[in-house]
Amino acid sequence: MxxxxxxxxxxxxxxxxxARWMSSWWSNVEPASKDPILGVTEAFLADPxxxxxxxxxxxxxxxxxxxxxxxxxxxxxxxxxGNMNMEYLPMGGSVKMVEETLKLAYGENxxxxxxxxxxxxxxxxxxxxxxxxxxxxxxFKPESQIYIPVPTxxxxxxxxxxxxxxxxxxxYYLPETRGLDFASxxxxxxxxxxxxxxxxxxxxxxPTGVDPSEEQWREISHQFKVKGHFAFFDMAYQGFASGDPxxxxxxxxxxxxxxxLIGCAQSYAKNMGLYGQRMGCLSVVCEDxxxxxxxxxxxxxxxxxxxxxxxxHGALIVSTILGDPELKNLWLKEVKMMADRIxxxxxxxxxxxxxxxxxxxxxxxxxxxxxxxxxGMTPEQVDRLTNEFHIYMTRNGRISMAGxxxxxxxxxxxxxxxxxKSG
Amino acid sequence: xxxxMLSLASTSPSSSLSLSDNWKVKTKxxxxxxxxxxxxxxxxxxxxVALNVSRFEGITMAPPDPILGVSEAFRAxxxxxxxxxxxxxxxxxxxxxYVLNVVKKAxxxxxxxxxxxxxxxxxxxxxxxxxxxxLLFGADNPVIQQGKVATVQGLSGTGSxxxxxxxxxxxxxxxxxLISSPTWGNHKNIFNDAxxxxxxxxxxxxxxxxxxxxxxxxxxxxxxEGSxxxxxxxxxxPTGIDPTLExxxxxxxxxxxxxxIPFFDVAYQGFASGSLxxxxASVRLFAARGMELLVAQSYxxxxxxxxxxIGAINVVCSSSDAAARVKxxxxxxxxxxxxxxxxHGARIVANIxxxxxxxxxxxxxxxxxxxxxxxxxxxxxxxLSAKDKSGKDWSFILKQIGMFSFTGLNKSQSxxxxxxxxxxxxxxxRISLAGLSLAKCEYLADxxxxxxxxxx
Numbered sequence: 001m002x003x004x005x006x007x008x009x010x011x012x013x014x015x016x017x018x019a020r021w022m023s024s025w026w027s028n029v030e031p032a033s034k035d036p037i038l039g040v041t042e043a044f045l046a047d048p049x050x051x052x053x054x055x056x057x058x059x060x061x062x063x064x065x066x067x068x069x070x071x072x073x074x075x076x077x078x079x080x081x082g083n084m085n086m087e088y089l090p091m092g093g094s095v096k097m098v099e100e101t102l103k104l105a106y107g108e109n110x111x112x113x114x115x116x117x118x119x120x121x122x123x124x125x126x127x128x129x130x131x132x133x134x135x136x137x138x139x140f141k142p143e144s145q146i147y148i149p150v151p152t153x154x155x156x157x158x159x160x161x162x163x164x165x166x167x168x169x170x171x172y173y174l175p176e177t178r179g180l181d182f183a184s185x186x187x188x189x190x191x192x193x194x195x196x197x198x199x200x201x202x203x204x205x206x207p208t209g210v211d212p213s214e215e216q217w218r219e220i221s222h223q224f225k226v227k228g229h230f231a232f233f234d235m236a237y238q239g240f241a242s243g244d245p246x247x248x249x250x251x252x253x254x255x256x257x258x259x260x261l262i263g264c265a266q267s268y269a270k271n272m273g274l275y276g277q278r279m280g281c282l283s284v285v286c287e288d289x290x291x292x293x294x295x296x297x298x299x300x301x302x303x304x305x306x307x308x309x310x311x312x313h314g315a316l317i318v319s320t321i322l323g324d325p326e327l328k329n330l331w332l333k334e335v336k337m338m339a340d341r342i343x344x345x346x347x348x349x350x351x352x353x354x355x356x357x358x359x360x361x362x363x364x365x366x367x368x369x370x371x372x373x374x375x376g377m378t379p380e381q382v383d384r385l386t387n388e389f390h391i392y393m394t395r396n397g398r399i400s401m402a403g404x405x406x407x408x409x410x411x412x413x414x415x416x417x418x419x420x421k422s423g
Numbered sequence: 424x425x426x427x428m429l430s431l432a433s434t435s436p437s438s439s440l441s442l443s444d445n446w447k448v449k450t451k452x453x454x455x456x457x458x459x460x461x462x463x464x465x466x467x468x469x470x471x472v473a474l475n476v477s478r479f480e481g482i483t484m485a486p487p488d489p490i491l492g493v494s495e496a497f498r499a500x501x502x503x504x505x506x507x508x509x510x511x512x513x514x515x516x517x518x519x520x521y522v523l524n525v526v527k528k529a530x531x532x533x534x535x536x537x538x539x540x541x542x543x544x545x546x547x548x549x550x551x552x553x554x555x556x557x558l559l560f561g562a563d564n565p566v567i568q569q570g571k572v573a574t575v576q577g578l579s580g581t582g583s584x585x586x587x588x589x590x591x592x593x594x595x596x597x598x599x600x601l602i603s604s605p606t607w608g609n610h611k612n613i614f615n616d617a618x619x620x621x622x623x624x625x626x627x628x629x630x631x632x633x634x635x636x637x638x639x640x641x642x643x644x645x646x647x648e649g650s651x652x653x654x655x656x657x658x659x660x661p662t663g664i665d666p667t668l669e670x671x672x673x674x675x676x677x678x679x680x681x682x683x684i685p686f687f688d689v690a691y692q693g694f695a696s697g698s699l700x701x702x703x704a705s706v707r708l709f710a711a712r713g714m715e716l717l718v719a720q721s722y723x724x725x726x727x728x729x730x731x732x733i734g735a736i737n738v739v740c741s742s743s744d745a746a747a748r749v750k751x752x753x754x755x756x757x758x759x760x761x762x763x764x765x766x767h768g769a770r771i772v773a774n775i776x777x778x779x780x781x782x783x784x785x786x787x788x789x790x791x792x793x794x795x796x797x798x799x800x801x802x803x804x805x806x807l808s809a810k811d812k813s814g815k816d817w818s819f820i821l822k823q824i825g826m827f828s829f830t831g832l833n834k835s836q837s838x839x840x841x842x843x844x845x846x847x848x849x850x851x852x853r854i855s856l857a858g859l860s861l862a863k864c865e866y867l868a869d870x871x872x873x874x875x876x877x878x879x
Contacts (some may be wrong), residue, residue, distance in 0.1 A: 032751035035758060038545060059541060067539040074537070081534050082527045085520035086730045087512060088723075091491065124578075124761035131760055135616075140482055158759035195478075230478055261478070275542045276766035286479065297485035304488060305612035306585050306760065307578035312730035313767035 036154055037394055044392040052390040053412060055403035058206065058371045059275055060338055063405045068338075070273050072330040076320040086312060091300040093122020093281075094315035100322035101281040104238060104245055105252060105264055112256070112285060119295035120283035121303065122310045125275075126236045127155060129265030129282035133232060134163035135302045136284075137197060146232075147188070147198045149173075151396065153206045156199060156234075170198070173208045178364035178376050180210050186223060195228045202235035202264070203248040204370020207398035211241070211369055217251045221258045231255055232263040239271040241370045243339035245332070261285045268318055270371065271335050277314030342371065345404040349373075352413030360420060373399040381419040389415040489608050490849055497847040505845040506863055508854040511660065511826045512729060513792055516860050521792075523727050525784045529774040540766065545754040547576020547735070548769035554776040555720060555735045559689065559703055566710050570743035573750035575736050575757065576764045579729075580690045580721030581609060583736035587686065587717050588617035589756045590738075590749070591651060600651040600686065601643065603627075605851055607660045607688075610653065624652070627662050632819040632831045634664050640677055648682045656689035656718070657702040658825020661853035665695070665824055671705045675712060685709050687718040693725040695825045697793035699786065715740055722772055724826065725789060731768030796826065799859045806868035813876065826857045836874040844870035 034042070040056030054065075062068045092098070098120050102113055112118050123129035137144055146160045149172035160167050170192070171184030189198070200220075205211055212220060224231055233252055239245040255262050261284075268279040282299065286292040303309070321327045350365040365373050377385075377397035385391040391412065393399055404412060487495070493509030515521050546552065552574040556567055566572050577583030591598060600619055602610050603626035614621045624646070625638030643652055654674070659665055666674060678685055687706050693699040709716050721734040736753065740746040757763070775781045800820055807817040820828055832840065832852040840846040846867065848854045859867060 030752075031748045032755040035545065035754070038542075038763075042544075057542070067541050069537070069539055073540070077534060081530050082522070085522050086526075086728055087520050088491075088510070088729045091488065124765075127758075127762040128760070140479055155759060155762065162756070162759040269542075274540055276540045276763070278761060278763070278765040284479070291479065291482070294482050294484045295479055298482055300488075301485040302616070304581075305609060305616040306582065307732060308581040308609065309730065309732070311578075311732040311765040311767065314765065 040392050040394055043386075047390055047392075049390040051411065052392065053403065053408050054392045055400045055412070056392045056394060058270065058400045058402060060270060060273060060371070060402040061405065063341065063407070065403070065405050065407065068273060070331065070334045072321050072327050072334060073273060073317055075327060075330075076317045079320055080313075080316045089122070089309045089312050089315065091121075091303055091309050092296060093310045094312065094319055096319040096323060097279075097315040098122055098281055100319055101266055101268075102283060104322075105235060105249055105266055105281075105283065106256065107246075107249075107253065110256075116289040117286050117292050118283050119286055119292040119299060120281055121296060121299045122315060123265070123280045123282045123303075124278040124307070124310060125269050125280040126234060126265050126267035127159065127280075128278065128310075129267070129280045130156065130159050130234060131163065132282045132299055132302055132306075133263055133265065133284070134160045134165050136299060138163050138165050139302070140298070141197070144195075144197050147192060147196055149185075149199065149201070149205075151207055152199070152201070153234075168192070168196075172205070173210060173374065175376065178208075178210070178374060179367065180212055180216070182212070182216055186219065189220065189223045189227060189229065192227065192229065195230070197230045197232060198224070199232050199234060200251070202233040202238070202251050204237035204241035204372075206236065206370070207372050207394070207396060208374040209368025209370050209372045210374070212251070214250060214254070217254050221255050221260065224255070224260060225258060230263070231260055232265070234265045236265075236267040237270055237370050238266065239332070239335040240339055240342075243336040243343075245271075245335070256285075261287070268314070271338075272318065272321070272331065274314050274317065277317065278311060279314035279318055342401045345401050345406075345409060346373065348406070348409045349401075349404060349413055352410055353417060356413060356417040358417050358421060371400055371402050373401055375399050375416070377416070377420060384419045385415055389418075391415055493847050493849060496841075500845055500847070502845045504866065506847065506858070506867065508846060508848045508856075508858045508867075511724065511855045511857060513724060513727060513826070513857040514860075516795065516862070518858065518860055521727055523785070523788050525775055525781050525788055526726060526728065526771055528781060528784075529771045532774060533770055538770065543576070543763045543766050543769065545757050545763050546574075546750060547764045548766065548773060550773040550777060551576055551733075551769040552735065554773055556737055558699060558776055559692070559706060559718060559720060559737060560710060560739075561700070561703070561707060564707070564710065566739050571740050571746050573738040573740060573746040573753065575750060575753045576769055577719070577734050577736050577757075578732040578761070578764060579723050579734040580688060580719055581613065581734075582732065582764075583719035583721070583734045584610070584613050584688065585617060585760075586736045586753055586756055587719060587738075588613055588619050590753060592617050592619050593752070593756070595649070595651075598649060598651060599647065600653055601646050601683075602653045603639075603655070603659070605661055606653070606655075608849075610688075622646070626659075627664065627829065629831060632829065633822065634666060634670070636666070636670055636673075640673065643674070643677050643683065644681060646681065646683065649684070650681075651684045651686045651717070652678055653686045653688060654705070656687045656692065656705050658691035658695035658827070660690065660825070661827050661849065661851055662829040663823030663825050663827045664829065666705075668704060668708070671708050675709050675714070678709075679712065679714065685714060685716040687716065689718055690721040691724055691825050692720070693786075693789040694793055694796075697790040697797075699725075699789065710739055713741070722768065726772060726775070726785070728768045728771060731771065732765060733768030733772055796856050799856050799861055799864060800828070802861050802864040803856075803859065803868060806865045807871065810865075810868050811872050811876075815875075826855055828854050828856055830854055830871060830875075832871070832874055836878045839874040839878045840870055844873070846870050 044054040106112050145166045145168050147168045147170045150169045170188035171181045174181035238248045241248045263284045266281045269275045284295050321331050346366045350362045353362045375397045379395040382395045497507040556572050556574045560567050577586050600621045601624045604623040624642035625635045628635035692702045695702045716739050718737040723729040738749045775785050804820045830852045834850045837850050
């Protein structure tokens with residue numbers, strides 16, 4: 001009945017009656033499937049079980065399983081509360097925040113910064129930075145594609161798809177070793193057409209936790225040069241991987257040393273705990289200052305019809321912290337503490353599983369780095385964990401180590417052992 | 424399994440490079456060409472040259488934004504008499520930015536509570552979504568009671584409009600949006616980037632400096648059935664000219680006749696008349712007829728939360744089931760744009776609107792702000808009438824409403840305002856009264872009279 005009314009309308013037949021106002025314009029709108037990652041937390045929240053464990057979304061928890069607002073952030077907030085007006089930021093965001101952010105990625109004394117060769121804008125966290133770059137790529141390199149690693153953060157596919165940039169994949173994770181499939185990765189780089197665009201995770205690969213070694217990064221960089229490929233780095237975990245931001249930026253620095261003109265998405269969601277503030281930055285290294293100015297203006301042009309200008313609150317927090325040596329030191333300590341807790345939990349989980357006499361190897365838990373552990377469990381095993389043990393994670397077997405605590409690591413190990421012991 | 428050590432000397436990079444045609448040779452000492460050559464592995468100058476060539480070589484400078492660019496030009500002007508009537512950001516009588524007291528209170532409360540900074544859900548803060556829909560439609564409105572409104576927090580007005588545009592593109596391929604002539608400059612950009620076709624309906628009548636009502640009705644009638652009609656809920660930007668309630672009824676009639684979908688942009692609720700309810704009258708009129716409609720909201724102006732980027736997109740559907748489905752699809756559009764919206768502004772709004780005492784305080788401050796604007800309108804009108812001996816009718820200044828006034832000045836006259844009088848405004852003749860003080864009304868009147876009569 002409703003659809004006939006719509007057909008009639010489309011044919012231009014005018015039938016005015018009160019009945020038609022009952023049929024909706026939106027009848028052909030299907031319910032969207034739940035986001036695989038954020039949907040996990042929804043399900044967790046709905047579960048009444050006292051034993052439930054959330055190792056789904058990658059948001060840091062302290063050893064009590066509570067969200068943690070960093071001390072340096074609280075202090076920054078105290079300093080800025082009520083003082084600043086809330087006037088629009090420029091379209092490119094807070095200049096101070098961007099400057100400090102670039103120093104983190106490119107190095108405090110980077111020549112690229114001195115020479116003003118980096119086009120950079122404040123972005124809506126890592127997602128917004130990737131999306132701006134994808135739109136920029138579409139507009140200025142319309143014939144290009146993006147090579148995305150397998151596996152990757154699910155939203156990467158959504159971002160480049162909605163930006164209408166065709167996608168290809170490249171090998172990354174080797175299930176047999178739960179490590180890097182380096183040979184296939186190198187083959188894919190070599191076989192891609194010259195001048196292809198590649199998405200690389202700078203550190204703490206999401207979801208696998210598997211990062212190339214420094215030597216491997218050097219080889220990748222070299223092959224990129226041979227092929228003239230463009231490297232786009234998504235760096236969402238700087239500081240969070242090893243505990244040392246400089247070390248976590250190593251891949252980027254290698255590429256820069258080798259002369260690549262890279263693009264980079266940075267996020268403060270995890271390493272400063274600013275998740276909900278949507279704080280990030282997109283940068284594109286250019287040949288010279290003039291080009292950087294032009295590219296920045298075009299990035300702003302893309303942002304304007306998306307959100308006009310980015311939010312100020314988080315930007316003030318970031319620039320307050322990074323602009324004050326004492327606060328910055330406090331931040332570095334707190335980041336290291338978070339990373340250390342994760343590393344500690346990795347060790348504990350592995351030891352627990354080994355103590356339980358698991359027939360499988362769990363080395364990968366401590367080999368992998370960052371927030372996530374790619375456990376190697378199947379979707380069916382994950383479902384059992386959820387249904388029988390009230391343990392919530394994404395069905396690809398990714399465990400957010402940030403959700404593991406001294407209080408639940410035993411329970412978690414037990415449950416994993418139960419569902420995997422039969423091999 | 425392990426790859427062989429890369430034998431760097433044996434590669435012949437130059438043969439497989441296929442970079443863009445423009446090769447720039449870096450010759451400056453200590454510049455990157457040299458630093459590159461110093462790198463241990465690669466001593467070939469040709470490779471050094473090639474790698475400094477950017478993919479984005481051909482990219483030209485984007486034009487300055489016509490609205491935000493005005494403030495930049497104003498800042499660069501050193502003249503004492505300069506006046507910024509460009510961007511629509513409220514200023515006090517002392518021409519200072521204004522953080523509402525109620526906002527400071529809310530922020531202090533939030534600081535004391537020490538709330539966390541976890542991700543919001545994709546659709547935003549639930550408390551915010553509830554209060555924003557209630558503010559717009561009225562808490563006891565059947566569409567709210569019956570769960571027929573899909574509300575998703577967006578990045579202020581711009582972000583909310585963009586979500587709606589993407590929804591239109593995805594579910595109504597080929598459908599057009601009709602926008603008023605003139606309208607806020609960024610509307611076109613939003614629909615262009617979302618790949619939604621648009622065309623204009625007549626709105627502003629330069630002869631009367633008022634509404635071209637017949638033109639508007641005719642153009643809406645002439646649009647293909649099922650078009651989206653973008654309407655400014657109140658305080659039309661840039662003209663300040665709003666339809667009367669009677670005219671809104673007729674507009675709703677013709678939209679229903681032609682099966683169009685009304686799409687409201689409400690960026691100034693409370694700021695137009697001073698009353699939040701009164702300013703929502705047009706939206707409520709349409710909702711009362713049982714029409715499905717879209718409404719984008721912004722708290723940039725009425726709560727002074729400009730840079731926090733807080734707003735919402737509301738879709739009123741004929742059933743709660745449709746609303747749930749539409750909401751899920753809006754989320755799907757937002758996820759690859761920014762994942763989830765910023766929390767700070769949402770909490771401020773939820774705290775203020777959700778607390779009776781703070782809400783009342785807000786209403787009072789809102790009245791003061793709107794009152795100040797009405798006051799400068801009156802003074803400007805008085806000054807113009809007193810100084811201009813030509814008999815020109817300046818009463819449109821009083822009839823127009825909200826932050827902006829369409830002066831009727833053309834581009835050359837607007838340029839004169841800037842070049843001779845250091846009055847910064849947009850080239851379409853729009854002035855932002857929010858940037859005008861009582862003290863400057865006489866000066867502005869002189870500038871307008873001069874530009875209007877002595878420049879063509």
